[in-house]
Amino acid sequence: MQTSLERIHEKIADLETKISHLRIAERELLALDKVAARQTKVAPSPAPKAKQKPGPKHASRKLQTSKPLASKAAEPRQSLAAAISEVLDQHGALSAAELSERINAAGREVNNRAVSFALQGLKKRGLAKTKDGKWSAGKTRGRRAASPSGVSLVQSEAAE
Template structure:
């Protein structure tokens, strides 16, 4: 009768064999992805020549007046709210930004907060977002 340790060791060896098989399959797939796809040649039936698209007139931007404020990015708006109000939830951040006159959704705020978190410009503690601690130099 096998002991439990022997059964565990047998299971480990089975799993290691499966991992080895998967690694081989992964290498084969990577090798196939590197090869360029063969180009096939198709015979063309005589078709009418395509008309070239007419160029569209582009909207010209004039220089901004000196009194107009530059549009603020979502990330900088969130950072500004965090600096002013400290630790707040994502929904509260969205409300503060909406109150300033910008049309924004909670989803947009959430994505921007995650990006700020990756860059180390915001941190999340218990569902509240706050600016990171100031580091001493």
């Protein structure tokens, strides 16, 4: 007859074999999960959206004022160049670092490098100019007035 000590040793051996089998099964399951995670699923192509005709400008302005506040928060933020133009219009000539500080103070995080690149783009378009290390607004962003005859300068030169 077996002693109780021998029975305990047998149970321990059985439990150790069960543990080893469970560890093997766990490794196999993890390997299968990794393989499944690596396989990428092809996303369905989006359906083409129907284009809408733009409505009258005055009607769209009325709709924007009546929208709830939640939809206004979802609107895209102002471009950096537009923010720089706005700051230059409000405060006059400023250095690039001062522009960056004022835009950061307005709640938008930008660095000096981004401001510098945006200023160079504005300069190329003629919307900003620099003098003595200070940037100022260039030409105004309004539309040019039509010539009295209704023909542009380019068209009149081509006709001659």
